[in-house]
Amino acid sequence: MITLPVFFFLYHALVIVGLSLVTVSRRNPVHSVLFMLIIFFHIASLYLFLNAEFIAAIQIIVYAGAILVLFLFVVFLLDLRAEEHADKYSMSQPAGAVLALSLFAVLASTMRGFVLGPHGIYGIEKITEMTHTKAIGTVLYTKYLFPFEVASVVLLVAIVGAITLAKRHTKS
Amino acid sequence: MSAYLLIPFLPLFAFFVNILFGRNFIKGQAHWIAVPAVTVSCLVSWVIALKMFMSHDPQIINEDLYTWISSGGFRASVGFLIDQLTAVMLIVVTTVSMLVHIYSIGYMHGEKGYYRFFSFLSLFTFSMLMLVMANNILQLYFGWEAVGLCSYFLIGYYYEKKSASDAGKKAFIVNRFGDFGFGLGIIMIFLTLGTVHYAEVFGSIGTLTGQGIVVLGFQMDVITLIALLLFCGAVGKSAQLPLHVWLPDAMEGPTPVSALIHAATMVTAGVFMVARFSPIFNLSPVAMAVVAVTGAFTAIFAGSIALVQRDIKRIIAYSTCSQLGYMFLACGVGAYGAGIFHLYTHAFFKALLFLGAGSVMHAMGGELDIFKMGGLKKKLPYTYWTFLIATLSISGFPLLAGFISKDEILFLAFASGTTVGKFVWVVGVITAVLTAFYSFRVFYLTFHGEFRSDIEEMKKHAVEHGHDPHHLLHEAPWTMRIPLLLLAFGAVTAGWIGIPAALGGHNKFAHFMEPVVGHPEVHAGHATEYILMALAIAIFIGGLLFARHMYITNRDLADKMAKKFSFAHYLLWNKYFIDELYHFTIIRPTMWVSKSFIVGFSDGKIIEGIVNGVPRAIGQISGFIRHVQNGLVHRYATVMGFAFLAIVAIAFIWR
Amino acid sequence: MTELGTNVLGYPILSLVIFLPVAGAVMLLFINRSNAFLIKLMALIVSIATFIISLPLFFRFNMNTYGMQFVESRAWIPAWNVNYALGVDGISVLFVLLSTLITILCVLISWEAITNKLKEFYIAILLVEAAMIGVFCSMDFFLFYIFWEAMLIPMFLIIGVWGGPNRVYAAIKFFLFTLVGSLLMLVGIVVLYTYSGGSFSILELDALTYPYNMQMILFWAFFASFSVKVPMFPVHTWLPDAHSEAPAAGSVLLAAILIKMGAYGFLRFSIPLFPDAAVAMTPVMLTLSVIAIIYGGIVCFAQTDLKRLIAYSSVSHMGFVTLGIFALNTQGLEGGILQMVNHGIITGALFLAVGAIYERTHSREISDYGGLATVTPVFAAFFMIFTLASIGLPSMNGFVGEFLIILGGFAASKIMGVLAATGVIIGAAYMLWLYQRIFFMDEGPKAAGLTDLNGREIAALLPLLVLVFWIGLYPNAFLGFMRVSVQHLIEQVDLAKATALAASMK
């Protein structure tokens, strides 16, 4: 019995999985990145479906807006013409396939027995009542304040690191 | 401080002065320090000894200077004992040492290591005096080793020569074999009696009578074991069979050294030791028999080798071996007094023989082969006459020192009334024949007949070696002649204090020594003694005439004899192949074990094999494993992924 | 900890002796590398100062007690009950003094021999000194182990950086051998710690009695560490390599002090802590010792390398030491301890002398020498005396030690005593042969034109010469230090012997 939510989910799942396969098998990195973009949008949509508007927004802003653009920049920065003719797959491709399949089998079989823990206080009603962003904010800035600060430090380090690494060393 | 301390410590002082300042300051004047020191020490010795000799109740000095080693129950001191035995030894040592010191002034003149020679000579005198004056066994051992060391230095005096440095080393090591037993003997004495001081040892040795001990699986009498172990040391030091091999080689040293160390004093330390430990030996008939038989065998063995040798010093060295055999023979039949008496007379005539030989060498430019000499009588009158006296004395010319002491030994051996005594007497008599023969052989070949070398050649040779050719075929300087004359006097008269009662004397020497070494049993009367004396004189004359016949009147006879008894000659000429025997049984196997077995196999292959093999194996394994680490991220990730899977799988199985 | 006795001096002398070299090493860090003379002078001053500071140990030592003296104790890591506890008794005090003395001589002998990285070299020397003294003074197992291992590092560097052509191999071999051994000891220490309920104090552990089987296992664990250091027979092969490749100062430190630590360990730990095991293992230990004596001696005949020969002779001489120790009687133990000092002096001196000549010729081959007695008479005289001391000539120190050891060994086991005595013959043979090949006979290829010892080198050898005769002629001055301590040790062992006897009677 295919209800609307089920159909909605199946559509997203199909697109995400299908495009993921396409992404990892494209020769041209630009294509991969663009397929990735579509995947991200679908994932964001899935988040909305799961009542996580804020995460969905972040998914689009950060992932689609920032990270993928960064990827594109890099791909454009590098001269990848040789890539057109080079061998696409590494020596571990068969091993990767075996590993991925067996991993999937393991995961799928274990997840079947997954039992949810006790429910928290943020039911759908509560989130609708105080809006999702506010709910996230309340938790993030109280209970998870310290990790949040650490995350900001991580970002700072990443910025400094990225600049240092990518900077062209001038010999003087 | 008592005056007797001057006796050993003056030479020690001379040693320090010479060795410290000799090389840079004293140089050729070293004798001005050494000779006065030894002379004073000699005078003090004579005073002390004469005082004892004259007194009816001699005062015996026995004092500890300080405690040397003390550990648990073990205690040994540096101390001095001067009794009758020591007094005799003091006279022998200091007198001969003084004369040799004086002789060396002339003999060693102009040598590069003049100061070194004198310092070691003084050190030797000190060591020998410490040996004879010790009041405990450990100090005796100290002197024992110290004289060996000086002997090592002085034999190897010409250390540039391989043969000389070899000989020194050989002397030291062979002696170490003897000292091995000696040391164990000291340890046995301490472990059984709890002391190493003479007085206490001799006082309590009787308590060990009849006690047994198991050594290496053999049941042995304790006293016999101790006595035999001590005797090992004596065998080494006094060059008795089978450890005699070092003495002939020791002749590589300068001749005064041979006279002092290897004839008069150091080599007699073994006899002194046996006499000193007579209370121990007396309690063990087995050990006594061993001593007597060893002495007898050495006497005839060394005497026979001396028959055919050509090197003048080696002949005298074998003669020394042989004479030392007599002394042990005497000790072995209980006649310690006679043994010491012979030691005392032997010191004079044997030192004289060596110094005479030195004088001959001096005149011959260092030549040692008696077949290249001859007719030196006219060129070297002093040497000739003194050498003659020494030869007469050693071969038993009536009433000379050697005759009296040797006769006493043979008589006491004969009269001891034991089978061993009779046996060694026979051997001793045969040896006496040999002695007379080879002594005169040397004498005739050296001084009589015609000169058998080319004087011009010798001169050339001397110049080539940077020597003064004017010495050649000339009598030595006065510094060398005086000791010869004094020793000749000694070789004649030294025996007169021990003239036996049979000849109307009182044998004062034997009585003097009695408190220390006791008196041997005598089972024969004067009549027997007269017969034996007559026999001795006959032997002397026989040996003399035979030598004269062979080397003066009938020159071809020697060669004919050598041809006729070619095997015997071959055996004697090669000294019974004892050196070779040791070479093949001790030196070669040791070197083989060292080189091939230990270095090549057990250290090299087994231990190092494991030691290096384990790291090498680890290295190889890790070298193999290293290939996993190939730098490929994919490979790492794959391995990681499969490892994760494996962990999950294990988790599944173990759930 | 107060019952240990009080420090008669009123100041922490042992800490001073340990940390003055460390302070000196730190000061050296701040000296300009280019100022070589100042560096050397500084090292010399520090080492001499350390020696002078250590002298009260000699003069103020109370010979009438076996207890620890000059003790210091501070809680260090209270959580684990680790204390900074120092003290010396009759067994260890001589080694502290020997260490401080030898270090001066090492500095002197390296004066011109070491030219590259000399700042680091002297720092390493001073650090080795500190660690060595620390080992001998520690009364806490934790502290002991730290010093024990700390010493390895600078020593490893001394061999590996300033050594001969094959130095890296030798250094690594040295390091691995000793490390493998000491790891087993670490396990042993941990076992002791847990068994005692959390104490590292050597004195407290000493007072406990352990079950027989545990004693056995721990004895062997400690044996692994100590026997490598000594070195005893099957694990001796690092020594020739380390000795021959190390620079002169390194060889001297190794020979004089480092390898004494193994024997010291037996005396300080194996015997008092595990007396029953020690008594039971006596035959094995005596056998190994005698094998070392004879084996080490015979192998000397095949050596062509000067330093290797002396190194193997060390194996032989240390065999005497362990023989004396495991004879477990007064003469053996006193002889063993004295012989440790003696061997430090003699072999230290031999390596100093060899170092002096190696500095001139850069050859260790015996065949390169010959006739040196003419070229360098003073050197020959010094070498002769140390050679004679080494072969145990009476009136020199080697004799006293060897004699007491053979006496003790013979009392413990006749056959072992007899076999050990053959070592004396062998020793004389190879040392005199060595001397003959170097100093006598014709001048060898490297002998010509050598200069004799200079004042600095004589100054380095002279103190040892004095000690050779001092100990040789009046050993009581030194035996007196250990007398009471050895007596105490013997009492512990006798108790064990009695229980063993009682057990065998049942």
Place this chain on the structure above:
Amino acid sequence: MVPLYWYMLLSAAVFCIGVYGFLARRNVILMFISIELMLNAVNINLVAISHYMEDLAGQILSFFVITVAAAEAAIGLAIIIALFRNKETVHVDEMKEMQG
């Protein structure tokens, strides 16, 4: 209502594709993209569980994951640029200087 198990299956599938991509591709950029896929798979899981558990902790965690992903992308891409500048390649199997 869509069961949680479906979300988890989806997440597992995407994750495994990411694993496959990471192992199979030589191009270092594609490997990075694969990593991003895996991170997203995790995020899907987190958000889904958070939703079903009615607890925000999962979403907060996914928020951090996104943060770290951003940092990782920045650093990683900087490394790629630096590497490409030196090696003129984006193929990971040609970069094996770090082997033992």
